[in-house]
Amino acid sequence: MDIQVQYRSAAGRTCRDEPAAVRGVRLEERQPLSEPRAYKGRTSxxxxxxxxxxGQAVWCASTVQMDAAMLLDFDPDIVCFQSRVAQVHWELEGQRGTVEPAFVARTRDGRRLVFAHPARDEAELEERVLREAADGAGWEIRPLRVPQGVLRSSLASAAHFSGPEFAADDDARRVLLEAFARPRPLQAGAAASGLGLRAPGYAWHLVWTGELTCDWTKPLLPTSPVWASQAAAAKEA
Incomplete structure (x- = not known):
């Protein structure tokens, strides 16, 4: 099987190389090959x-893919991810096709992850193509995870406060972690911190970053108990 990976160079030019030539290339930092386009009759x-x-914009072709992006953004092990930055072109016995991963990501320890859409072909040819490309390029293939139900709605609530404008400075962060040294309602703990009107936003942001945690099997509300996580304790140490 002949396999090539299409992507953009650091200068923005479209390239097509064998998978081995892409090993170590930070595709997750490159510009997308294209933006998804609306067209008449499109259902997504x-x-x-x-x-x-x-701070990057990650293009998503559906709300399902956007929910998956939200979950990736919440993952503390992921430091960068992007969509539409790689296409795997294949040719076999006169047949040709293209497989496009949902996302390409990099972890804190430098591993390259490729998140695959669910297979569309019963013969599992797309899975085989992506696996062979990953072997050459040094990618780890992961299934695309999409949050559902309570987890999705709770992550969406926390994501409203994910921006840097809600990030507390070191002193305010330390006060909040002390306020939530034991489980207490998010809103009540924020009020008790003495940090004023910005305290709830700070607290929600710490939930998003994982320094405050909660029971993710239950809806996340202002009255939900939250507490300082082990990640916050490790960071303080």
Whole structure:
């Protein structure tokens, strides 16, 4: 099987190389090959997710993909991710096709992850193509995870406060972590911190960053108990 990866160079030019030539290339930092386009009869909704991790706009071809982007953005192990930055072109016995990963990401320890859409072909040819490309390029393939139900709605609530404008300075952060040294309602703990009107936004932001945590199996509300996480304790240490 002949396999090539299409992507943009650091200068923005479209390139096509064998998978081995892409090993170590930070595709997650490159510009998308294209933006999704609306057209008459399209059933999915075009949208984009603004990553709180990097500030990049991540194009999504559906609300399902946007929910998956939200979950990736929430993952503390992911430092950068992007969509539509790689296409895997294949040719086999006179047949040709293209497989496009949902996202390409990089972890804190430098691993490259490729998140695959659910397979569309019963013969699993797309899965085989992506696996062979990953072997050459040094990618780890991960299934696309999409938050559902309570987790989705709770993440969406916290994501409203994911932006840097809600980030507390070091002193305010320390006060809030002390206020939530034991579980207490989010709104009540924020009020008890003495940090004024911005305290609730600070607290919600700390939930998003994982320094405050909660029971994610239950709806996240202003009255939900939250508490300082082990991640926050490790950071303080």
């Amino acid at each position: 909704i075009l949208t984009k997710w603004t990553s709180a991790t990097t």
